[in-house]
Amino acid sequence: METILKGKAWVYGDNVDTDVIIPARYLVTSDERSLAAHCMEDIDASYAGGVVKGDMIVAGNNFGCGSSREHAPIAIKGSGASCVIARSFARIFYRNAINIGLPILECTETGRITKDDIIEVDLAKGTITNRTKGETYNAKPFPDFLQNLIGLGGLVPYVRARLSE
């Protein structure tokens, strides 16, 4: 996985739920590209067509609340977004993102980022640099157990290793 990410910010508020990240009417497939075409559609119809590889989703509290659909982080990853930065994440979304390899960062200062700011993230250091505003913020580090899981490449390689023990 690349550890330096760079792109422009798509900024949303609190409680962005999985129904708006990917509405149920599109859950008749789990194909990444089909889902990505409708990502964020119900809160921001311009997202799916406008997002460029590397761009980031920046949000407030409780990002990804609602259903357990893994289709939500899959749709975001498929849309080309390089990561999600939020003040906090709902717990199922948090696990799902780690499991499927969508980088997520918890950061208390997301309120300082505005739409289209150019953001650079150093995943290894956990720093978020706002190139547009000339500011740097720190992300909350992951617990050791999760760092190991992320280091292994997610849950699939972890289980594969456990099964061959």
Add this chain to the structure above:
Amino acid sequence: MAMTLAEAIIAKHTKDPVEAGAICRVNVDFAFTNDITGPPAIKEFRKMGAQKVFDPQRCAVLPDHFSPAKDIASAEQIKECREFAEEQGMLFWEVGRVGVEHTFLPENGLVLPGEIVLGADSHTCTHGAMGALATGVGSTDLAAAWALGETWLRVPETMKVSYEGTPSEWLCGKDMILALIGKIGVEGARYMALEFHGDALEGLGLDDRFTLSNMAIEAGGKTGLINPDDKLLEYARDRAARPFEPLFADRDASYAGSVTINVSDMEPMVAMPHLPENVKPVSEVSGTHVDQVFIGSCTNGRISDLRSAAKVLKGKKVHNKTRLMIIPASYEVYRQAMKEGLFDIFLDAGAAISTPSCGPCLGGHLGILAADERCISTSNRNFVGRMGSPKSEVVLSGPMVAAASAVAGHICHPKEITG
């Protein structure tokens, strides 16, 4: 150390030290998925190189969301689940014998007190009412549990919720949980377990307790636990598919927070669009027009929900500009409702009764909303676009308010209809 119910259950399932915030590897007693989250779980299971699920009698797929198949794509998804279940010899039930997963599994004794249960569905927290640490995960986590028979859990902090007082005849479990969510907000219990207590809880029937636990996730909670009492244990013993050992919180357990809610003078509650925390007493929004009413779902599609809807609808007619959809959450509920004559009351009122399915709850089928339509629904989420058009609105309520609103054509207190 004195333990909360969540801690006591985790401690029984792990060798790791158990304290709030610690991450533990735990054994899983039961792991299930549905027709939406199933296909990605199957794909990840294969990617993991797994051959066999850890125990086919403890692994299940329930086709309930888009079933009976609503279109070709959903038929393909259900077929993929069916074929995988056959290959693995695991539990799978056909349309006609299944139901909404969180209603069906306890009815069939497949989720039991003291257990750890994972479901690839966020409302798996419903089974907390069985005294099980049951929580929703995504498809990859579920696939890992199928492969290994274990998962990792962060031991949650627990918030103690006490319901005190005596509710009026118009109050139900739904009003009690909406009152809590209105008070603490949609992330008030983020990453915590809720543990429900209080004399008003003791008086509640099991159906209402499932409703309470069901909406723990709407406050951000990992699960909504209830300590087993005689009523619950009798229900579980009558149905248990395997032996179980109930566990309980210690009396002197310490909680990360506590909330007390007095139900004595409480009015029925509704959650207005577009968040479950947007809770108001029904009198404040009485008169708000509704186009559709939905009674069903894993929140309020059980027999006592249908009985209380029937109490309001008896001898009444659904307003001529409103449609009422009633969907029993399982075939056991369906048959019981039919036996008790509830269907006659519903049909006489002009309601549509459909086969058990999640149906309109997630905007799947059997009652999708058009732009600018408003539905009052006994389900659990009123997010933008949840039941159809992103321009539609969903109001959440209990079954009596929903039934009364169907008769009035606008939100109203059930006593105005029956009085």
